[in-house]
Amino acid sequence: MSSLQPAGGQKPRQRVFFGWWVVLAGFLNDLAGTVAGPHVASFFMADMTKALAISRAVYSFAFSIRTFTDGFTGPVVGHLLDRYGPRMLVVVGALFSGFVIMALGAVREFWQLALVLAVLGITASAGMGRFIGTVTAARWFVRRRGRAIALVTMGFSTGVTLFSPLTQVLIGVLEWRLAWVVLGAMVWVLVIPTSLAFMRKSPESMGLHPDGDEAQQGGQGPAQKATRRRQEETPWTLAMATRTRSFWLLGLGLLLAEGAVSGVTLHQVPAMLDAGFSRADAASVLFIFGISSFFSKLSAGFLAERFRVQRLLIVAFLGTGASLLLLMDPRSLALLFVYGVFAGLMRGAFHTFVSVIWAEYFGRAFLGSIQGAYHPFDVVSRAAMPVVVGLLFSPTYKYRLAFSVVMAIDLLSAVVLFFAPPPRHRTAPPQPAGVAAGTAAERHP
Helix, strand or coil: CCCCCCHHHCCCCCCCCHHHHHHHHHHHHHHHHHHHCHHHHHHHHHHHHHHHCCCHHHHHHHHHHHHHHHHHHHHHHHHHHHHHCCHHHHHHHHHHHHHHHHHHHHCCCHHHHHHHHHHHHHHHHHHCCCHHHHHHHHHHCCCCHHHHHHHHHHHHHHHHHHHHHHHHHHHHHHCHHHHHHHHHHHHHHHHHHHHHHHCCCCCHHHCCCHHHCCCCCCCCCHHHHHHHHHHHCCCCCHHHHHCCHHHHHHHHHHHHHHHHHHHHHHHHHHHHHHCCCCHHHHHHHHHHHHHHHHHHHHHHHHHHCCCCHHHHHHHHHHHHHHHHHHCCCCCCHHHHHHHHHHHHHHHHHHHHHHHHHHHHHHCCCCHHHHHHHHHHHHHHHHHHHHHHHHHHCECCCECHHHHHHHHHHHHHHHHHHHCCCCCCCCCCCCCCCCCCCCCHHHCCC
16 A cells, blocks of 8 residues: 555545636636626616717727727737746736726727727737636646536626626716726736636646546546547647638638627617616626526536537527527516526527637647637627627617627528538647647547
């Protein structure tokens, strides 16, 4: 018996795998990203459009500028993430993002709003949101990748649940300018401490292995099989990925679907207010949405470990579009509550599957660069659709035409994704230092 084994033949107690602390940091990063996102911005729309004397379409355009600068910063952030890791990227980005969010409370004219949001897109690309958190979690896990990424993306659902009523209260008590100051300070509290403590590039950088597995070569257990599969897999470089049909079709399907979600998210609260419901009613609906999305993401994480993510995403695309039938012409608050539940289920699963599928298709090694290269294409759709929805709005027909167009885009995205199967390797590039490879074959051999 080993001298390290406790008396009585009991196994020594294992410490919590460090990857789960990385997931916690990613969760809080994603949660803080809600502050700069369309859910919170929708609560400010009525007050800010009145104070700045601008229309809803112009307000939407201003936030689209933020999305543009965020997206076009993606390739740089992805490269830096692959090269240096996430820790200081997130800390510096969050520090500046907090200041910029506070500056939103000081804008007096449209050009000032546009400038502040443009800067926020740059700082938030590194300092808050989902990109860095999910990419880093995908590197720390293979067998449990689905649930790890699900836990990270649950930060957004938690943020919607918490910040929807909180924002409504802050605006009511402090007015909208001071509300932005409080929200900016909350970004610092949520992101900086845990990122300094826990954000690390990969398990290999700390002498560990993905999922906390031991480096054992023999045996037939799941940990040993996963280890052998990681060694047999070759990584996808950015150049290799962009030469595949799957990269472009996957990107096209995702940018259509992401744009559709973005178009609805900024306008769903105004749609409820136009239907005669109060801001408190809208906050209640989004609270239900957040709760539903929270539990949906965890379930989606387990599903992603058992079934092909491509098929799961198609279902999520179609369900997300179908949920708009409940928002198009709401007749009662009960119907809006149903919308909150159903849309939360569909969009919660949607966000988890989107984050998982890139790692499933192209592995862990160059995931930051690959997703970063896709980011500018995606941002065009996410930035344009809120403006399109705003332009299609009319006082007579409200959002009926706009939401019908969004539903058609969701259907088109499902069709495109159907023709985007996982890619196959043709060449084997050298393995990068510190990060093992891994693709969809790790769980779907």
